[in-house]
Amino acid sequence: DIQMTQSPSSLSASVGDRITITCRASQSVSSYLNWYQQKPGKAPKLLIYGVSSLQSGVPSRFSGSGSGTDFTLTISSLQPEDFATYYCQQSYSPPWTFGQGTKVEIK
């Protein structure tokens, strides 16, 4: 199985901050890397697919980059509704696997 490792596990930030979350795969996943946002008590929501394509309705302050084994999710200006947990997921090779999550908290 491909292991997905996110860092940091949590971070504290303020509204308006720029934040970056990193996801590393144990082997190349090419461009098959997706990002999800999850709020407490809710299902994950697809934010970005194929490394950098924004899902419909997702604000442009979210962006993704990377290739191979190293990927990043960036929020350019953190908004109150962005405080949540973020997960990366590889869809290169089944079994599809997720990172352990990065919790973004209010400073």
Next chain:
Amino acid sequence: QVHLQESGPGLVKPSETLSLTCTVSGGSVSSGGFYWSWIRQSPGKGLEWIGYIYYTGNTNNNPSLKSRVTISVDTSKNEFSLKMDSVTAADTAVYYCARMGQHLVRGCFDIWGQGTLVTVSS
């Protein structure tokens, strides 16, 4: 707009079978290009993909769950189901059904149900 809704018992006894159904509304489970998946989330193991089924009945399951999992589809009811045998406390989790398609990128889950908590306990 496609909507997914999980249903099933919230409490299952150890060694028994967990059974959940996902009802699809606003779209058809028989739509080509979409794979209907089950994913679970527990504090200990995070998000774990369980498996998926295509409307033709083709399935692909996570080997970590070995042969305990059966996923089926009922196109006449527009729903798909999960059965997991011989459950233990480690199977306690929130279970989600989700749609996976090729229309965005292979293997991403673009629509999720709200999730249902299943507790394994006597």
